[in-house]
Amino acid sequence: MTRLSLAALVALGLAAAAVATAEIDTDARALLGDDGSIVSALDTADGRSALLAVVDADRERRNAIARAIVEDLADEPMVARASAGVMTPPPGLADWLWRERFTLSPPPPPAFASEAMTMELMSARAALTSVGGGGLAHYYLLDPTGSFRRLIEALALAAGGGLPVADGVVQSLDDRAALVTIELAARPFDVDAQRALDRSIIEHVEHAGAEAIMVGPRPIAARVSAGLERSSKIVAGVGGGLLLLWLVAVLRSALSLARVCLPLAIGLAGAVLAVQTVFGSVHVVALGFGGALTGLALDYPLHLLSHARTGGDMARTRRLILLGASTTGVAFLSLLGAGIPAIGQVGLFVAAGLSAAAVAAIAIGVEGESRHAWQSPRRTPPPAIRWKLPALAILGLVAGAVVSVSSGPGTRGLFELPSAVTESIAALDRMIGLPSGRYRIEVEASTLGSLLAQQRRLEKVLAEARAAGAIGRSSMLADKLPGGDDPSLPDVEAFAAALSGGLRKAGMREGFGAEIIDAYRKALQGPPLGSGEVAPMAGPLASARLVRVEGDRLVATVSLWDVADPARIEDAVRGLSGVRFIDEQTALSERLDQLIARIGVCFLIGIAGCATILALALRSVRPVVEILASCLAAAALAAASLAIVGDGISVFTLIALALVVGIGIDYGIFLTSSEDPEASAVALSSVGLCASTTLIAFLVMAFFGTGLLRDIGMTVSIGVAATAVASSLRQKWSVGRG
Amino acid sequence: MTFGACAAPSPASAAETLEGLRIDSAATIAYREEVHHPALAEPERAHGLMWVTPDGRLIKEQAAPRREISEIGKDFVSVREFPEDAANLLPIPPEARRMLDALRAVMSGRVGSVAAEYAPELTEVRPLWRLRLAVHDDPEYLPVFLIGCGAELRGMEIREPGAVRRLILFDRQP
Numbered sequence: 005m006t007r008l009s010l011a012a013l014v015a016l017g018l019a020a021a022a023v024a025t026a027e028i029d030t031d032a033r034a035l036l037g038d039d040g041s042i043v044s045a046l047d048t049a050d051g052r053s054a055l056l057a058v059v060d061a062d063r064e065r066r067n068a069i070a071r072a073i074v075e076d077l078a079d080e081p082m083v084a085r086a087s088a089g090v091m092t093p094p095p096g097l098a099d100w101l102w103r104e105r106f107t108l109s110p111p112p113p114p115a116f117a118s119e120a121m122t123m124e125l126m127s128a129r130a131a132l133t134s135v136g137g138g139g140l141a142h143y144y145l146l147d148p149t150g151s152f153r154r155l156i157e158a159l160a161l162a163a164g165g166g167l168p169v170a171d172g173v174v175q176s177l178d179d180r181a182a183l184v185t186i187e188l189a190a191r192p193f194d195v196d197a198q199r200a201l202d203r204s205i206i207e208h209v210e211h212a213g214a215e216a217i218m219v220g221p222r223p224i225a226a227r228v229s230a231g232l233e234r235s236s237k238i239v240a241g242v243g244g245g246l247l248l249l250w251l252v253a254v255l256r257s258a259l260s261l262a263r264v265c266l267p268l269a270i271g272l273a274g275a276v277l278a279v280q281t282v283f284g285s286v287h288v289v290a291l292g293f294g295g296a297l298t299g300l301a302l303d304y305p306l307h308l309l310s311h312a313r314t315g316g317d318m319a320r321t322r323r324l325i326l327l328g329a330s331t332t333g334v335a336f337l338s339l340l341g342a343g344i345p346a347i348g349q350v351g352l353f354v355a356a357g358l359s360a361a362a363v364a365a366i367a368i369g370v371e372g373e374s375r376h377a378w379q380s381p382r383r384t385p386p387p388a389i390r391w392k393l394p395a396l397a398i399l400g401l402v403a404g405a406v407v408s409v410s411s412g413p414g415t416r417g418l419f420e421l422p423s424a425v426t427e428s429i430a431a432l433d434r435m436i437g438l439p440s441g442r443y444r445i446e447v448e449a450s451t452l453g454s455l456l457a458q459q460r461r462l463e464k465v466l467a468e469a470r471a472a473g474a475i476g477r478s479s480m481l482a483d484k485l486p487g488g489d490d491p492s493l494p495d496v497e498a499f500a501a502a503l504s505g506g507l508r509k510a511g512m513r514e515g516f517g518a519e520i521i522d523a524y525r526k527a528l529q530g531p532p533l534g535s536g537e538v539a540p541m542a543g544p545l546a547s548a549r550l551v552r553v554e555g556d557r558l559v560a561t562v563s564l565w566d567v568a569d570p571a572r573i574e575d576a577v578r579g580l581s582g583v584r585f586i587d588e589q590t591a592l593s594e595r596l597d598q599l600i601a602r603i604g605v606c607f608l609i610g611i612a613g614c615a616t617i618l619a620l621a622l623r624s625v626r627p628v629v630e631i632l633a634s635c636l637a638a639a640a641l642a643a644a645s646l647a648i649v650g651d652g653i654s655v656f657t658l659i660a661l662a663l664v665v666g667i668g669i670d671y672g673i674f675l676t677s678s679e680d681p682e683a684s685a686v687a688l689s690s691v692g693l694c695a696s697t698t699l700i701a702f703l704v705m706a707f708f709g710t711g712l713l714r715d716i717g718m719t720v721s722i723g724v725a726a727t728a729v730a731s732s733l734r735q736k737w738s739v740g741r742g
Numbered sequence: 743m744t745f746g747a748c749a750a751p752s753p754a755s756a757a758e759t760l761e762g763l764r765i766d767s768a769a770t771i772a773y774r775e776e777v778h779h780p781a782l783a784e785p786e787r788a789h790g791l792m793w794v795t796p797d798g799r800l801i802k803e804q805a806a807p808r809r810e811i812s813e814i815g816k817d818f819v820s821v822r823e824f825p826e827d828a829a830n831l832l833p834i835p836p837e838a839r840r841m842l843d844a845l846r847a848v849m850s851g852r853v854g855s856v857a858a859e860y861a862p863e864l865t866e867v868r869p870l871w872r873l874r875l876a877v878h879d880d881p882e883y884l885p886v887f888l889i890g891c892g893a894e895l896r897g898m899e900i901r902e903p904g905a906v907r908r909l910i911l912f913d914r915q916p
Contacts, residue, residue, distance in 0.1 A: 089818055095836040132777040132906070133788040135802060135812035136821040136830060139838040142904020145781045160832055169831050172818040507781075516781035 008259065011266045011368045018273035026276050029285040050561075052084070052188040054220025057181040057432055058209050067173040069212045070182035073205060077186065082201050085187040089172040090163040100541050101159075102143050102152055106527045107453045109155035110487045116494050118502045121148035125510035128153070145516075146523040148503060154486040162484040167436060176435035181217070183436065188222055195288075198226035217428050224425050231422050235710045236292060239717075243704035250700055254693065255309065263368055264305045271301040271361030278356035279349050286353075287346040294353030296716075299701055300663065301361030303670060303694040304329065305368070310690035312370040317683065321690075322366050324673050327621050329362035331614040331673075332666035338610030339659075342603050350659060351606075354666075388736035393630070396637040396730060403640035410647035439479070439563035442589050443570055447480070447560045448582045452533035452551070455558050456482050458582050462562065465576045474573055476566025481550045496525050534558075600658055607662050611636075614669060627676040630735050635668020638727035642719045649718075660716040664723030667698060671731040688732055695728040743776045743909050745870055750892030752867035759873055760862060764893040765851035767794050772913040780905050792849060800846045814842050840877055841900055844886045848895070860886075870896060 056073065060066035070088040077086035101108065114120055128144035131137030131153075137144065144153050167183065168175045174183045202223045209216035255261055275294060279286045304325045311321040332354070339351025432438060447462060449455035459482035466478045494502070500521050507517050531537065535553045551560045567573065574585040611632070618628045639661045646657060653661075671691045678684040702724065705717025753759040770793040777786040790804035800814040809824035814834075819842070822829045834842060847855045856862070860875035870891050877883040884901040900908040 090831065090833050093833060093835050098835055129782065129786055130808065132779065132786045133775060133804065133807060134810055134821070134823075135814065135819055136810075136823070136832055139835060139902065141777075142779065142902070142906050145779065145904075160830065163833070172815060172820070172831060511783060512781045513783050519781075 007368050007371065008262055008266070011270065011364060012262070014364070015266050015269040015273065018270060018277065022273045022276040022280070026280045027285040028291065029287045051221045052190065054186040054188060054218060054223050055432065056184040056186060056205060056209070057176060057217040057435060058184065058214050059181045059217060060214035061180065063170055063175070063179070063182075065212075066182040066214055067171050069209055069214050070173050070184050072212070073184055073208060076208065077205075080201065082189055082191065082197060083186055084189045086184060088182060088184050089169060089174055094541075097541065098140060098143070101155055103527070103530060104452070104533055104537070105147070105152045105155055106493065106530070107456070107533050108485055108487070109151045109158070110493065111149035111151045112487070115149045115151070116499065116502055118504075118506055120150075121503055122506040122509045124148045124150040124153070125506060125512060129510065129512070145512075146520055148506065148520060149524075158484060158486045177437060178435055181435055186220070188220075193222055193225065195226050195229040198222050199230050202226060217431055219425070219428050219432055227422060227425055231710070232712065235708075235713050239705050239709045239713055242708050243701045246704060247697060247700050250697060254696075260309055260373065263309060263365075263370065263373075264302055266368060267305050267361040267364040268299070268301045270364040271357040271359075274360035275353040275357030279353050282352060283345065283349055287349050289346040290349035290353045294350045294357065296701075296705075300332070300354075300667060300670070300698070301358055301365075302697055303667075304362045304365035306694050306697065307674065307690050308365055308370050309373055310693050311686060312373040314686045314689050316686040316690070318370070321674075324677065325362050325366060327618070328670035328673050329358045331617050331669050333359050334613040334617060335607065335610035335662060335666055335669075338606040338613065339603065341606045341609070342599075344599065344602075347603065347655070347659070386733060388734040390736045392730075392733050392735040393633055396633045400633075400637045400640045403637070403644035406644040407640070407647050407653070410652060437565065439565050440567050442587060443564050443567045443573070444586050444588070445478075445480075445562035445564065445573075445577060446584045446586055447562060448554075448557050448584070450534055450557060452538055452558055454532075455551070455560055455582075456485065456487075458580065459483075459560065459562070462577065462580055462583055465580065466562075466573075469569075469573050469576055472569075472572065474567070474569035474576075475564055476568075478562055478564050480562040481560050484550075493528060496521060496528065499524050596655065599655055600653070603655065603658055607658075607665075610662075611665065618669070618673070622677060626735075626737060627672075630676050631669055631672030631731070634672055634730035635665045635727050638668055638723045638730055639664045641726045642723035645722045646715060646719055654712065654715065656712055657715045657719050660719040661723065663720055664727060667720075667724055668727035668731065671695070671728055675731045676734070684734075691728060691731065695724055698724050743774065743911055745889050745896040745911060746891070748869045748891030750894075753864065753871050753892075756862035756864045756873055757857070759864060759871055759890070760853045760857050762893045763853055763890070763895055765848070765853070765895060767849065767851040769793070771849070774911045774913060776909045776911075778907040778909070794846070794850045798846065798850060800842075800849055814846060816843075838902075840883060841886060841902070844875055845898070845900070848888065848898070872899075 056070075058066045058070045058073070060069070067088070074086045074088045077083045115124070125145065125148050127150075128141055128148075131141040131144050134141075137153075140152075140156060147153070167177065168179070174185075175181065176183060202218055206216040206218060251261055251264060255264065276286055276291070279290055279294075307321055307325055308318070310316070311318060334355070336351045336354040336358075340348045342348055342351070429438070429441075445462065447455055447458050449458055459480050462480070463478075463483060466475065469475045470477065500517070503517055503520060507514050507520075535556050535558055538551060538558055539553055551558055553559075564573075570585070570587060574587075577583045577585050615628055615632060618631065619625055622628060642664055643653060643657075643661055646653060671694070674687040674691055675684065678687045699721055702717045702720040705713050706721050707714075707717070709717050753762065770791050773790060773792050775788040777788075779785075787807070788804050789806055790802065792800065792802050794800055798816075802812045802814065804810045804812070811822045811824075813820040817834055819832045819834055820829065821832060844856065844860065847853075847859070856875065860877060863874045863876065864871060865874045865887070866872040870889055873888040873890075875886045875888065877885075884903065886901070887899040888895060889897045889899060895912065897909065897911040900910070902908060
């Protein structure tokens with residue numbers, strides 16, 4: 005009782021410390037590291053963009069709702085900008101465009117003819133009395149080549165993105181929705197904050213009587229996370245309840261129940277504190293997933309209780325518990341080498357949690373627990389068999405073959421999109437014709453001039469692909485800008501000669517010619533537009549999906565629609581310098597393959613470590629071979645089952661397979677190291693009790709969870725059942741055990 | 743372009759000038775406009791009608807030199823050009839926003855809003871008064887001048903980037 009009270013105090017103290025110090029991190033970058041192109045995409049301009057469709061048949065009403073939303077969002081700190089119409093140009097854009105006009109809109113040779121320049125100056129004069137051109141007319145007067153005017157007109161034309169505008173509000177193509185573009189502030193992605201913002205926007209629209217469709221990388225990521233959280237709560241509630249009922253039914257004692265639960269509580273709190281200390285925060289994935297894996301900690305007090313109630317050797321049981329916890333801990337600690345912060349945290353969480361729980365279970369002990377007649381091992385353990393290892397080898401090979409011919413692990417994403425999200429995307433696609441989310445082309449160059457030249461070459465290639473039916477259409481910066489292939493401009497003297505006389509004909513003072521020539525000279529002498537020169541406008545250009553700055557390079561995305569023959573497009577652009585065809589799905593698969601391979605290597609190293617510890621502790625190689633063969637074959641069987649009836653292997657189901665191995669080692673230690681039939685029967689009873697609790701928890705996950713949780717539940721359930729059966733069968737060695 | 747003679751007493755302060763203004767925001771106003779620029783030997787001239795819609799949009803229907811109907815809202819200007827009858831919706835650049843806001847506020851008779859958002863300063867009192875509207879928090883921003891006589895607003899002078907001076911004379915009082 006004293007030990008139990010002390011343990012309860014320790015558990016409370018650790019829990020209080022964990023609650024007080026733990027900083028829960030939901031930053032998705034931790035899942036794939038800072039260089040993870042998948043999740044860190046949430047921190048790009050594209051990742052922070054979102055689109056809201058306010059669907060209502062009454063155009064006036066939906067426009068009013070859209071405007072009201074934009075006004076509301078003006079004071080929202082999570083939103084950088086929101087607009088229901090064409091985005092207002094940022095301050096300084098006109099001056100920047102003026103300085104860079106010859107790069108963005110090089111005048112064609114005919115623009116330098118004397119008559120053309122006179123006509124242009126007369127147009128510039130007329131613009132002074134036009135509301136549309138008045139604000140920029142002084143620039144027009146300084147540029148008789150018309151470069152700047154054509155640039156402004158082209159950008160104004162492109163600003164609507166090809167969508168209709170009514171009363172200043174952008175409309176869907178089917179005239180059913182008003183569109184609001186939202187640019188989220190450059191803050192780390194936070195699931196709860198994002199969900200709160202999304203909910204408030206959607207409720208605002210629905211309260212006004214319209215339907216809201218909101219999509220964007222961050223809102224979608226937040227919805228996926230929220231769905232996972234909802235599913236986790238159901239699983240935790242149902243699983244926890246059933247587990248408690250089962251333990252009450254089996255243990256039939258409140259003190260015994262406390263002996264089982266306190267080590268788990270100490271393990272969880274200790275794990276949180278360990279991760280917080282080492283990483284500075286606890287990622288939500290480590291907390292949720294690591295917490296579920298640490299449920300294995302229930303096994304340690306159950307082993308002790310079971311052995312106590314069945315008259316087992318307690319000293320040996322304690323030794324085996326420490327051995328099991330240390331081997332599983334070593335296997336999970338290897339995840340620290342995966343290089344992925346959240347996955348590394350899962351490894352540390354499980355290792356620290358299991359170690360703390362094992363020590364706590366031993367420290368609490370089983371004082372007062374007496375032999376229970378009803379729990380006495382009545383069954384004689386099955387006899388040792390010769391064919392165990394060959395059978396496991398064959399099972400492993402067959403399961404491995406099934407996994408290898410099934411779809412690769414990388415074909416699955418980290419998370420599945422809920423059907424509501426895919427329906428929203430499809431609805432928006434019907435309304436505005438979204439570009440392909442899978443295929444795009446990226447053009448990279450050191451200066452904006454060379455980037456535009458590359459895009460113009462690409463335009464020709466894509467025109468051929470379009471003619472051949474390989475693609476519907478494309479959109480890029482170059483096709484929004486005026487100008488041709490010949491950027492050669494006359495020198496200042498030739499320009500001045502062509503200008504002379506034109507000013508008088510246009511009704512302008514001759515003296516103004518000096519200012520025009522000076523402006524022309526400055527434009528000619530401007531340095532090539534590199535990343536430094538583009539940087540001041542990088543934000544607006546990137547949010548319009550035109551150009552972004554990456555280090556000292558400029559990168560522009562070419563959006564594609566209706567890609568029918570990606571292989572042909574990939575082939576066609578291969579020869580173009582600085583041009584890359586990107587298949588997001590393939591890139592994602594490759595990235596996940598690499599991630600899974602890294603985690604796999606870490607586990608292999610971990611298993612090698614386990615084998616070494618086991619061999620040293622058991623002082624024999626044969627039981628180590630038997631233990632590892634059982635749990636590895638069980639893991640292979642679980643993987644094959646997942647490949648056949650599940651959705652394939654993902655990062656998380658791979659870690660669940662590692663748990664199967666960890667549990668298998670734990671069971672194997674007890675069953676394989678029992679020397680006599682009575683000890684074997686006691687161990688069998690103990691493992692049976694542990695397996696039953698594990699199966700309850702993970703079967704609930706398999707039946708009540710969705711997507712990812714269902715797969716994890718199925719993996720562990722099949723694996724635990726298989727490893728329990730495999731471990732209970734003993735190998736009959738032909739020669740004496742060594 | 744002259745804004746006419748004035749026999750009314752000179753105002754004592756900017757506040758008194760603004761408070762005394764009588765503007766009928768429902769009226770359709772005939773205007774003449776002159777745009778001066780250092781490059782031009784002669785200013786560009788235009789004329790037409792202006793009015794404010796009940797929802798606060800300023801409509802400027804220019805009759806000459808080229809017919810053009812503009813609708814100036816808070817964030818956008820919709821411009822319809824003739825004879826092509828081509829319509830275009832343009833976002834108002836930040837550089838022009840305050841000037842157009844001031845124009846809309848004055849034409850809408852929202853004198854209180856003008857006094858709150860700008861720093862009115864009486865720069866001339868005789869024969870016509872000139873009220874300089876500078877932006878409170880942006881000293882670099884080019885000012886707008888209101889020109890009037892007694893309670894009448896006779897016109898406006900708007901300074902724009904590039905040394906552009908835009909004079910607007912109201913032929914009928916707003």
